[in-house]
Amino acid sequence: MIDKQDELRETANRLATKGKGLLAVDESTPTIGKRLAGINMENTEENRQAYRGMLFTSEGLGEYISGAILFEETLYQNHADGETMVAKLDKLGIIPGIKVDKGLRPLEGAHAVETWCQGLEGLAERTAEYYDRGARFAKWRAVLQITADGCPTDLAITENAWGLARYARICQESGLVPIVEPEILMDGDHTIERTAKVQERILTEVYKACAENGVFLEGSLLKPSMTVSGADNDNKAGSEEVAKTTVRTMERCVPAAVPGIMFLSGGLTEEDASVYLNTMNSIDRTSSRSFAFSYGRALQQSCLQAWQGNDIVAGQKALMARAQANSEASTGDYVAGSQPSSQDTLFEAGYKY
Numbered sequence: 001m002i003d004k005q006d007e008l009r010e011t012a013n014r015l016a017t018k019g020k021g022l023l024a025v026d027e028s029t030p031t032i033g034k035r036l037a038g039i040n041m042e043n044t045e046e047n048r049q050a051y052r053g054m055l056f057t058s059e060g061l062g063e064y065i066s067g068a069i070l071f072e073e074t075l076y077q078n079h080a081d082g083e084t085m086v087a088k089l090d091k092l093g094i095i096p097g098i099k100v101d102k103g104l105r106p107l108e109g110a111h112a113v114e115t116w117c118q119g120l121e122g123l124a125e126r127t128a129e130y131y132d133r134g135a136r137f138a139k140w141r142a143v144l145q146i147t148a149d150g151c152p153t154d155l156a157i158t159e160n161a162w163g164l165a166r167y168a169r170i171c172q173e174s175g176l177v178p179i180v181e182p183e184i185l186m187d188g189d190h191t192i193e194r195t196a197k198v199q200e201r202i203l204t205e206v207y208k209a210c211a212e213n214g215v216f217l218e219g220s221l222l223k224p225s226m227t228v229s230g231a232d233n234d235n236k237a238g239s240e241e242v243a244k245t246t247v248r249t250m251e252r253c254v255p256a257a258v259p260g261i262m263f264l265s266g267g268l269t270e271e272d273a274s275v276y277l278n279t280m281n282s283i284d285r286t287s288s289r290s291f292a293f294s295y296g297r298a299l300q301q302s303c304l305q306a307w308q309g310n311d312i313v314a315g316q317k318a319l320m321a322r323a324q325a326n327s328e329a330s331t332g333d334y335v336a337g338s339q340p341s342s343q344d345t346l347f348e349a350g351y352k353y
């Protein structure tokens with residue numbers, strides 16, 4: 001039995017507060033490098049500090065954002081003014097979290113595009129240290145893919161579901177709320193119905209593995225991809241169908257004890273990510289738990305473009321606009337187009353985080 005159940009439940013409920021969501025800023029060093037390159041900045045520690053320091057001093061951000069997922073470097077980093085990044089988040093009322101997986105590796109014995117997620121070795125020691133540093137929740141990104149020639153394979157589903165459950169249990173022993181993230185990439189030309197079938201199977205396996213490992217569901221969160229058509233499908237489902245199918249999938253497969261479902265944006269544009277979420281929160285569903293967001297690209301694209309490495313005011317304003325849009329979308333109150341957004345395509349084939 002996990003000792004810290006009360007604390008885990010309380011943290012999970014705070015993260016899943018209605019009208020709030022998560023800011024995913026845990027890009028690995030190579031991935032944040034790509035973002036910085038997009039605005040002609042070098043991928044130095046100083047520039048990463050400047051960027052994340054700008055995000056974490058956006059006044060009022062805690063009104064829309066309950067938690068921020070950090071990369072390890074950021075958890076131990078100071079703002080340029082000498083205060084820790086953790087203290088900056090605390091001041092905004094935002095709970096710091098930490099990405100604890102160590103990235104994807106090819107899954108030998110499965111299909112060539114399939115992966116497993118490493119990082120279990122030494123995880124118990126690392127999570128204890130992260131907790132001491134102020135982190136209260138964690139993320140582990142497992143990735144699955146749909147192809148016309150057999151993906152996801154049984155092996156990939158079994159391995160990734162088990163890894164997520166082991167990770168979740170280990171985090172809870174240290175007092176960190178695990179975000180369970182079985183992402184299904186949008187790559188491919190499959191229909192939304194195929195995504196739904198595959199996602200039902202994956203979520204069922206994930207929660208079976210969680211049960212076998214004694215994961216305390218009330219002290220955990222789910223971070224799924226939305227149930228969408230493949231990026232290359234010629235007849236892509238629109239927001240109504242995405243919302244209905246996603247809600248149906250979640251209600252069929254996610255135990256009611258899980259307090260929040262925090263969707264990733266997965267390559268959707270900023271505006272689509274908000275509109276799809278808003279539609280989910282505007283239609284009838286049986287559960288009342290939070291359907292919210294844990295967006296990376298869909299919260300940062302226009303912010304990066306506005307910031308350009310030196311315009312803090314413009315960067316923070318753009319971040320606040322998308323944070324507010326997604327906060328409103330989490331309660332079904334977002335009016336499409338009422339906040340500025342970037343029109344950039346954020347989809348990248350075979351996305352690595």
Ligand code: 13P
Nearest residue numbers: 024264265266295296297
């Ligand atoms: P995107 O919203 O950019 O998909 O990223 C969220 C995330 O944290 C993926 O693990």
